[in-house]
Amino acid sequence: MKTKTPKVAPVLPLNEILAGDCIEVMNSLPEGSVDLIFADPPYNLQLRGDLHRPDNSKVDAVDDAWDQFDSFKVYDSFTTQWLKAARRILKPNGAIWVIGSYHNIFRVGASLQNEGYWILNDVVWRKSNPMPNFRGKRLTNAHETMIWATKTEGAKYTFNYEALKALNEGIQMRSDWVLPICNGGERLKDDNGDKAHPTQKPESLLHRILVGCTNPGDVVLDPFFGTGTTGAVAKMLGRDYIGIEREDKYRVVAEKRLSRVRKYDKDALAVSTSKRAEPRVPFGQLVERGMLRPGEELVSLNGRHKAKVRADGTLVGNDIKGSIHQVGAHLEGAPSCNGWTYWTYKRDGQQVPIDLLRQQIRAELN
Amino acid sequence: MKTKTPKVAPVLPLNEILAGDCIEVMNSLPEGSVDLIFADPPYNLQLRGDLHRPDNSKVDAVDDAWDQFDSFKVYDSFTTQWLKAARRILKPNGAIWVIGSYHNIFRVGASLQNEGYWILNDVVWRKSNPMPNFRGKRLTNAHETMIWATKTEGAKYTFNYEALKALNEGIQMRSDWVLPICNGGERLKDDNGDKAHPTQKPESLLHRILVGCTNPGDVVLDPFFGTGTTGAVAKMLGRDYIGIEREDKYRVVAEKRLSRVRKYDKDALAVSTSKRAEPRVPFGQLVERGMLRPGEELVSLNGRHKAKVRADGTLVGNDIKGSIHQVGAHLEGAPSCNGWTYWTYKRDGQQVPIDLLRQQIRAELN
DNA sequence: TCTAGGATTGAATCATGCC
């Protein structure tokens, strides 16, 4: 948890805040080692000397009056560089979240695509208490945009669908999230009572992202760590974090904040899981175990079709034999069919879905 | 109102649908002659296979030839060209609105900036009834993004602040708009009863844009006219329109539609306002926002039962886990239970119903 | 004529694992 300047790190420095330029620091970390990156890069295009040209020469912005074109070009170059560095250290199935406003998000999104990232969703953070537009000259700027992307197309990213659905009271989570901006006791203040960082993100935002897109023990990296919201929520949720921050004063604030954060207990960290994670049970086991007898008749849920169980765990219908899925699909004229929920059997005068028998077997396995 | 092929037009052809490629047609129009452009360009969706709903019905996807591009490079080149042509025909104080999704909007936004447009706001259209994510693999894609920009920085654009404020029940209009997708009677059908255009936009969206950003008599151009929603709303609101559409079949539909549209009289413009129902607040938000901590214990109102809060907004009781309602019902042996009034948490030595926290959140939303 | 319940559908980058 100490602040230190990174060398080439053979081992991943976990739960530390690394000092320095995020591109250099990321380049010093081992390839393919991070599960999730959350990045809140600078929004402003009035750059303050924290950017580098493509040839890595440092831009001295303080005295320069760039025209718009140069300014965009420099910002794009900076964006491309940190996205490249981030992509290198991501695991093959890792993912990235980037947040921005209309000033920079279009350039960031285009760069993401150009670098080979694969966008999964753009997510709108809809602020419940935004600052009004005082002059009445535009619409209230009431949202920011986040982009969620994998390292490559087809990557097997982490998505805790059921957990997010539970967070949203049983309805699948949408791409627009209504959450308040960070203020009150959560907003960190400096010794003068001023806000310690101009754009501190709310912990609720990171909570949702980390619950949805990581598992306990995953490594979460934030290249623009600021006051350490990403680290704080990661710690609470039992994830490991790596922060990178160039400004001393923010690192100091973040260290102090993180030292006070406590991890939630184990029960609290468990989240709802989807059925896919459950062990696979072949239908034949139901026959082998005598839960269903060969020759027994199954009836479709809608009552329209019947089939007989055979000793090898296949079904025979009127003019078809095959798996519970194949026979169901054929009888319904559908391209596919989940036989587990389609077929029922009779017990005590009741029609019961065969999936109940599978659940019995699964319960034994736990 | 006739369909015709444009020549170099010395006079602006008003309230017509021009046939042809929008770049060529715009280049044939006089410079600096249009007040507002609304553009709904192809999104460049890259759909892989067929998508079926859980009930095995097939989703009617956007697979039209006009949405196919070979690469980002080709799409960027197309975007740059039509944005250039659009910018030439805009009046100095004119403005543009472009709509898109995450597939294309980042490229469009970056091109806008590169071409010298000045972004005023990005506006999120939050769909009240989006298509769900059937496979549970991502977040419901529940919004589209619009960008509002002027021709140059510092231009004196039209913005009817008070009109939009009135549309929003007296509160300053925000950058996120909740509107339903286009269906029901407004959705145009072809002779087979299929949708006439895969991506028809709702008139409510154009209504808000044209009320907010144009005045009666202004000229509104739409380079991707489709079924003519822009023209229809412009006509209703007493603005002049110019449509450009390449596909014969869409022009035919749009002509027919426009011929039926009547300009509103003043009385018809008055709309009744309805009071919104109380917004739904998922219990998970209390956890995300830190109002309740994962691991914290809740006690039932009668003091007989306890349960622990989990990170995903579910509860764990003695032998049960689920939503606040499910766990309450189980513990009471009741068929149902309102968890909001059943559960209490401890603050300052007092047991307080969790519903109080929901009321806090609702208060923020107003 | 009204109500209840089933069917339909919307800009979608929508599966995984075994052989």
Added chain:
DNA sequence: CGGCATGATTCAATCCTAG
């Protein structure tokens, strides 16, 4: 890597049909 079998998965609004 390709092909194939197995199996997981939906919200809101409108339209249609039966009673």
